[in-house]
Amino acid sequence: MKKRNIKTKYIAYLVILIVACVAGSRIPGFFTVTNILNVTRQASTIAICALAMTLVLIIQGIDLGTGGVMAFCAMVSGFMMLNGMNVFFSMFVGVAVGLVIGVINGLLISRINIPPFIATYVTGQITLGLALVVGKGSSISGMPDLYVAIGNQLFLNIPINTWIMIVLLVITTIILKYTRMGKHIYALGGNESVVKAEGINSGMIKIFAFSLCGLYSAIAGILLSAQMATVHPTQGASYQLDAVAASLVGGVSMLGGEGAAWMSVVGALIIGFLRNALDMLAIDPFYQNLFIGAAIIFVVGVSVFNKNKEMEKAKVF
Amino acid sequence: MAKILEMKNITKYIFDEYGKKINGTTVKILNGVNFDLEEGEVHVLVGENGAGKSTLMKILGGNIPADEGEMFLDGKPYFVKGPREAREKGVAFVHQELNLCLNLDIAHNIFLGREPRKNGFVDHKTIYKKSREYLDKFGFQDIDPKTIMHNLSTARQQVVEIVKALSYDSRILIMDEPTASLTAGEIDHLFELIRDLKSRGVSIIYISHRMDELQIVGDRLTILRDGQSIETLSMKDYNQDYIVKQMVGRTITNLFNCTHKVLDEDILKVENFKIGPNTKPISMHVKKGEIVGLGGLVGSGRSEFARGIFGVRNYFGGTIIYKGEEYKKPSAEKSIAKGIAYLSEDRKIDGLIVAKDIKENISMASIKKLFRYHVLNNRLERKEAEAKIKELNVICRSMDQLVSTLSGGNQQKVLFAKWLESKPDLLILDEPTRGIDINAKAEIYEIMDNIAKQGVAIIMISSELPELIGMSDRIYVMRRGSISLEINKNEEMTQERILANTL
Structure with a gap:
């Protein structure tokens, strides 16, 4: 029984991995150190967004505002730097703004009972609008070298973004596995009424998860613009889909209560390699979303189908 | 102490x-x-x-x-x-x-x-x-x-x-x-x-x-x-x-007062029906106007069998013959059209929409009949609902009351009303009296008897042996996904005999 569960859970992403490998073997230069480092750097941004997404997916939520938060928070930091402020202080403020947006999402969801997809979609659109206002409709650039270095330099042969992603992965894993809050996040995803009956403040859990989600999205946005050396108001657009895709492909349940931080990182790597392969095959980025979207439907479809089949067959009389 | x-x-x-x-x-x-x-x-x-x-x-x-x-x-x-x-x-x-x-x-x-x-x-x-x-x-x-x-x-x-x-x-x-x-x-x-x-x-x-x-x-x-x-x-x-x-507050005499007559015509015949890939095949039949009890433990496959016939669960081979012709690939929609109704075991999950009012719940399974020129005829809906509320003695303030505010027994009556409104010829009842009080039970039994009198066949799944014995004309006992015993009316229907065949 247990063994079979594992098989169905990962069968979908095995297929995708094989597809990526086949694509890789046909593309010259796919398995070079430079390319792998490059993909890891790109995938790190996706992974951080996916970590954020995992936190809220577990409590049966979703964040549809990732793109807006990524753009706006980076815009705030970039704007401050252009006005001569300290690089680290500017980044700190940008991240703090992300946290505040997350708290607002959490409050809307837990106190006013707005469904997560509406609350986050709206705040995402508002922050996207604000990013356009701050950047006057176009991208800003000319940030200090130190900032650009953070997005592009290696540390011990590994990109700095990847290090940051690893740190966030460790922190998230510790939170989910070894703190009461983490255990309550899973419990909330499983059965909210039980959590309430235990006298646990379920609203606090939601606010916590969404705040952390906002914080992570902001970090991802700032790292992305550091890597690009510009802040573009729509820079986060594709990460919205990628974050959901990475979590689901990694094995986080859309229905809440199940998933782990490492799963979304694995998922992000898969999505990263998939995008890279598509890039190298010179497929128009506009078509790439089509592939990623199809991948989500495939993975979710297969897992739901298998789950139903199994529940039917596993019944013992 | x-x-x-x-x-x-x-x-x-x-x-x-x-x-x-x-x-x-x-x-x-x-x-x-x-x-x-x-x-x-x-x-x-x-x-x-x-x-x-x-x-x-x-x-x-x-x-x-x-x-x-x-x-x-x-x-x-x-x-x-x-x-x-x-x-x-x-x-x-x-x-x-x-x-x-x-x-x-x-x-x-x-x-x-x-x-x-x-x-x-x-x-x-x-x-x-x-x-x-x-x-x-x-x-x-x-x-x-x-x-x-x-x-x-x-x-x-x-x-x-x-x-x-x-x-x-x-x-x-x-x-x-x-x-x-x-x-x-x-x-x-x-x-x-x-x-x-x-x-x-x-x-x-x-x-x-x-x-x-x-x-x-x-x-x-x-x-x-x-x-x-x-x-x-x-x-x-x-x-x-x-x-x-x-x-x-009063004495109930004769809880099971059955006056219906079994007609000599099969409405449903099931042959070599398998509810799981590894279960033994089931063969059974139901006559018009007959109440057939389906006994056995919870988890013995009774609900799965019923759901298989109604078409909301897959089955693993076998034939269903309904009204003399083979019923292939059952689905809930086809079943309702053919006059099969299934009252599920858990009324709050797949029986009623408790956040909707009584009349909407009653008309749900027969909603197609209430359309005139593609528009829902509200007056007809109210009229039919009112008749059913009266017929089944649903105790409520009005038909606009939410089902969630009713007591368990009255919710069950609304569920009956919903399916009777679809004018069934075969009624499958899954634990029809679970969790309802004795007064409401007596009323449910009376309703069942009245339905059977009109020639409707009833399959009743029940874990309560007195009810199973009291209401059924014939009993099938299920064990591990198949039928282990059939008891006819003229045979000995005792709790001991049924129990012995469930374990």
């Missing part, structure tokens, strides 16, 4: 979802109820649905506050703000609906909300060790605390719920219908556990609709009726007829 708990003059007005009194209401759910509990006794609470048993226990368990009255625990005033506080004071509640997170393992369910910590982090080692100890202590050495809840059977989940309640060192344990989803063997085990708890000085308040259990486990019994405590008596004076009379 020392009194551990006293509840005096408890009054509760009708309340909203937060347990607060609804403004301006004078409707009392509980009206000056008195109740007490001695140390180490099992005090049974009986009463019809809506008599106030659950409300009284919710007040004791801290889920809702009382509007008037006092409570004393060990002679000291007892006042709690929530279930958590009640549990810390030693009052634990084992709910009828399981209160567990199915995605977590057993140990984390037991310790939910009070996970032990070491250096600020959750101490998993202690959680598993302590859970192991609790499970051992109550005789479940074979259950691994690391098992994820959804891999357990309902009975086992119930065990976890009980162990969780006891892990708080509870002195008072409230059990609301603990045997509702248990099999005979599991019930015996539960009773053993209760006896063991008693010897440890734990007091138990036991709520059940199954009269035959009460005598086995109970020491004393309190009868509630219409929110008032009618009488408390010792089990030594147990007299079922008297208790039933006190519960309903």
Whole structure:
């Protein structure tokens, strides 16, 4: 029984991995150190967004505002730097703004009972609008070298973004596995009424998860613009889909209560390699979303189908 | 024996979802109820649905506050703000609906909300060790605390719920219908556990609709009726007829008064029907105007069989012959069109939409008939609903009342109304009287008899043997996914014979 569960859970992403490998073997230069480092750097941004997404997916939520938060928070930091402020202080403020947006999402969801997809979609659109206002409709650039270095330099042969992603992965894993809050996040995803009956403040859990989600999205946005050396108001657009895709492909349940931080990182790597392969095959980025979207439907479809089949067959009389 | 708990003059007005009194209401759910509990006794609470048993226990368990009255625990005033506080004071509640997170393992369910910590982090080692100890202590050495809840059977989940309640060192344990989803063997085990708890000085308040259990486990019994405590008596004076009379306020004579006639024409014939890939094939038939009982344990495949015929579950080979022709690839839509109706076991999940009003629920299965020129004819809908409400004696304020506000028995009647409205020729009833009071049961039996009189065939799945024997013209007993026994009317229909073929 247990063994079979594992098989169905990962069968979908095995297929995708094989597809990526086949694509890789046909593309010259796919398995070079430079390319792998490059993909890891790109995938790190996706992974951080996916970590954020995992936190809220577990409590049966979703964040549809990732793109807006990524753009706006980076815009705030970039704007401050252009006005001569300290690089680290500017980044700190940008991240703090992300946290505040997350708290607002959490409050809307837990106190006013707005469904997560509406609350986050709206705040995402508002922050996207604000990013356009701050950047006057176009991208800003000319940030200090130190900032650009953070997005592009290696540390011990590994990109700095990847290090940051690893740190966030460790922190998230510790939170989910070894703190009461983490255990309550899973419990909330499983059965909210039980959590309430235990006298646990379920609203606090939601606010916590969404705040952390906002914080992570902001970090991802700032790292992305550091890597690009510009802040573009729509820079986060594709990460919205990628974050959901990475979590689901990694094995986080859309229905809440199940998933782990490492799963979304694995998922992000898969999505990263998939995008890279598509890039190298010179497929128009506009078509790439089509592939990623199809991948989500495939993975979710297969897992739901298998789950139903199994529940039917596993019944013992 | 020392009194551990006293509840005096408890009054509760009708309340909203937060347990607060609804403004301006004078409707009392509980009206000056008195109740007490001695140390180490099992005090049974009986009463019809809506008599106030659950409300009284919710007040004791801290889920809702009382509007008037006092409570004393060990002679000291007892006042709690929530279930958590009640549990810390030693009052634990084992709910009828399981209160567990199915995605977590057993140990984390037991310790939910009070996970032990070491250096600020959750101490998993202690959680598993302590859970192991609790499970051992109550005789479940074979259950691994690391098992994820959804891999357990309902009975086992119930065990976890009980162990969780006891892990708080509870002195008072409230059990609301603990045997509702248990099999005979599991019930015996539960009773053993209760006896063991008693010897440890734990007091138990036991709520059940199954009269035959009460005598086995109970020491004393309190009868509630219409929110008032009618009488408390010792089990030594147990007299079922008297208790039933006190519960309903009148005596029910002849619960099963069947006057319908079986016609000599098969409406349904099932051949070599397999409900699972590895189960034995089932062959059975049902005649017009016949009530066929389907007995067996919970989980023996009765519901799966019914759902397979109705077309909401896959089956693994076999033929269904309905009204003389083969019924291929059944689906709910086709079944309804052909005149098959299925009243599911859990009315709140796939029977009724409780957040909708009565008339909408009644018209749901026959909604197609209510359209005129592609527009829903509301007047017709109301007319039909009103007729059905009257016919089935649904007690409600109006047909616009939400189904969630009705008592269990009346909800069941609405479910009957919904399916009768679709004018069925074959009615499949899955546990038609589960969790409803004896008065409503009698009415349901009468409804069934009336339906059968019109030539409608009925398949009735039931776990209650008296009901199965009393209502059925013929009984099939199921065991492990197939039929183990068929009993005809002229044969001996005894509880012993049925039981022997279920295990």
